[in-house]
Amino acid sequence: MALLIRDLRLATRAGGGFGLALAFFLIVCTLVPFGVGPEGGQLSRIAPGILWVGALLSCLLSLDRIFALDHDDGSLDLLATAPLPMEGMVAIKALAHWLVTGLPLALSAPVFGLLLHLPGPAYPWLVASLILGTPALSMLGVFGAAVTVGLRRGGLLLSLLVLPLYVPTLIFGAEAVRRGVAGADPMTALVFLAAITLFVLALVPFAAAAALRVNLR
Amino acid sequence: MSIWEYANPVKFMRTSGAALPWVVAGAAICTIAGLIWGFLTPQDYKQGATVKIIFLHVPAALMAINIWLMMLVTSLIWLIRRHHVSALAAKAAAPVGAVMTLIALITGAVWGQPMWGTWWEWDPRLTSFLILFLFYLGYMALWEAVENPDSAADLTGVLCLVGSVFALLSRYAVNFWNQGLHQGASLSLAPGERMSAVYRYPLYLTMAGFFLLFLALLLIRTRTEIRRRRLAALLARENRT
Numbered sequence: 260m261a262l263l264i265r266d267l268r269l270a271t272r273a274g275g276g277f278g279l280a281l282a283f284f285l286i287v288c289t290l291v292p293f294g295v296g297p298e299g300g301q302l303s304r305i306a307p308g309i310l311w312v313g314a315l316l317s318c319l320l321s322l323d324r325i326f327a328l329d330h331d332d333g334s335l336d337l338l339a340t341a342p343l344p345m346e347g348m349v350a351i352k353a354l355a356h357w358l359v360t361g362l363p364l365a366l367s368a369p370v371f372g373l374l375l376h377l378p379g380p381a382y383p384w385l386v387a388s389l390i391l392g393t394p395a396l397s398m399l400g401v402f403g404a405a406v407t408v409g410l411r412r413g414g415l416l417l418s419l420l421v422l423p424l425y426v427p428t429l430i431f432g433a434e435a436v437r438r439g440v441a442g443a444d445p446m447t448a449l450v451f452l453a454a455i456t457l458f459v460l461a462l463v464p465f466a467a468a469a470a471l472r473v474n475l476r
Numbered sequence: 477m478s479i480w481e482y483a484n485p486v487k488f489m490r491t492s493g494a495a496l497p498w499v500v501a502g503a504a505i506c507t508i509a510g511l512i513w514g515f516l517t518p519q520d521y522k523q524g525a526t527v528k529i530i531f532l533h534v535p536a537a538l539m540a541i542n543i544w545l546m547m548l549v550t551s552l553i554w555l556i557r558r559h560h561v562s563a564l565a566a567k568a569a570a571p572v573g574a575v576m577t578l579i580a581l582i583t584g585a586v587w588g589q590p591m592w593g594t595w596w597e598w599d600p601r602l603t604s605f606l607i608l609f610l611f612y613l614g615y616m617a618l619w620e621a622v623e624n625p626d627s628a629a630d631l632t633g634v635l636c637l638v639g640s641v642f643a644l645l646s647r648y649a650v651n652f653w654n655q656g657l658h659q660g661a662s663l664s665l666a667p668g669e670r671m672s673a674v675y676r677y678p679l680y681l682t683m684a685g686f687f688l689l690f691l692a693l694l695l696i697r698t699r700t701e702i703r704r705r706r707l708a709a710l711l712a713r714e715n716r717t
Contacts, residue, residue, distance in 0.1 A: 420617075423607055423614060424642045426649065427642065431652070448652075476627065
């Protein structure tokens with residue numbers, strides 16, 4: 260708990276990168292209409308996909324900071340020797356990352372939906388799918404950060420490792436919003452999305468902790 | 477006599493060195509004979525001459541998946557029993573698997589162009605193969621990036637486990653996302669579904685050939701890795717004295 264508060268405080272103080280993900284999301288949503296043209300019908304057709312891909316890339320942006328700073332100043336070694344098990348520490352790191360990136364992204368997504376002419380009935384499903392899906396993105400990102408923590412060229416490698424792991428979440432998340440747009444019942448996709456998130460939250464902390472132990476050896 | 481004896485690099489080097497010429501010869505005979513036999517088969521009444529791509533496509537796709545499975549098993553052996561040969565075999569297999577995936581994708585595109593009228597289609601099977609290829613790339617990049625060989629083996633082992641789960645998950649998730657254009661299983665035991673014996677037997681032969689080819693490449697590459705490890709140890713000893 261103290262670790263969670265410390266991480267949140269570090270992220271929200273100056274230089275912590277809080278809001279960076281939101282700004283990046285805004286830029287993605289601004290650039291897409293320049294790329295595909297401003298017609299409303301076309302934009303609203305691709306909006307679910309763009310919003311999900313944008314959210315995913317924004318999550319990716321801050322991943323390499325999760326462990327890098329703690330590794331540099333040595334506090335990661337202290338955390339490793341603390342009584343808190345490594346798995347718990349990793350899960351708390353993921354929770355902190357989600358609270359400063361995933362949750363704000365999900366809550367502000369309707370605004371970006373407006374920019375992209377997302378049709379009306381899809382808004383609740385957009386927020387719901389992001390809230391259900393982004394915890395998995397944060398947890399997998401923490402796994403990627405744990406694998407690459409000691410590396411000099413870690414940043415690019417991190418994206419290469421983590422992005423293929425995001426595929427199932429992206430498929431079901433974007434599918435839920437797309438069904439919301441079409442007026443179909445998005446519950447099936449949402450249930451699958453929630454299943455993947457729960458699965459990731461249950462298993463990936465162990466893998467991330469194992470990778471972190473190797474890197475701190 | 478147990479398989480764990482080959483965890484000893486000396487024993488592995490001796491046995492693999494003796495077996496290698498036979499495996500190479502078998503791979504050459506099966507692959508070349510299978511491909512020539514396959515080339516001489518009659519044309520399909522619907523697909524014409526393009527049906528012959530199957531003799532490259534199906535064995536490559538088969539190996540692409542099974543090499544990842546082999547890497548999963550060897551990674552598990554490394555993580556559980558700490559046998560270095562096992563980790564080096566997983567490292568040696570990855571580029572071969574990536575190339576097999578690429579062959580399957582390219583031959584599939586060459587076949588799909590005249591048959592489906594498109595080089596690429598976001599079909600579940602095609603997409604999951606592309607994802608598999610990305611997993612291979614990430615795995616190899618991680619081996620390159622980590623300097624300490626034992627840490628590299630550990631990290632890639634963990635990545636292989638997580639990647640296997642997610643490759644499987646993606647495989648079924650893409651079914652949900654798009655309908656398939658790719659035909660079902662090429663080899664089926666049900667008599668009504670399987671293809672004619674004219675094509676089946678050369679296919680079996682090329683499959684055996686590709687398997688032996690992989691085995692030969694795997695042995696050569698693992699032997700190279702062991703020698704590289706020995707060289708590094710020798711150099712380290714030189715520098716110390």
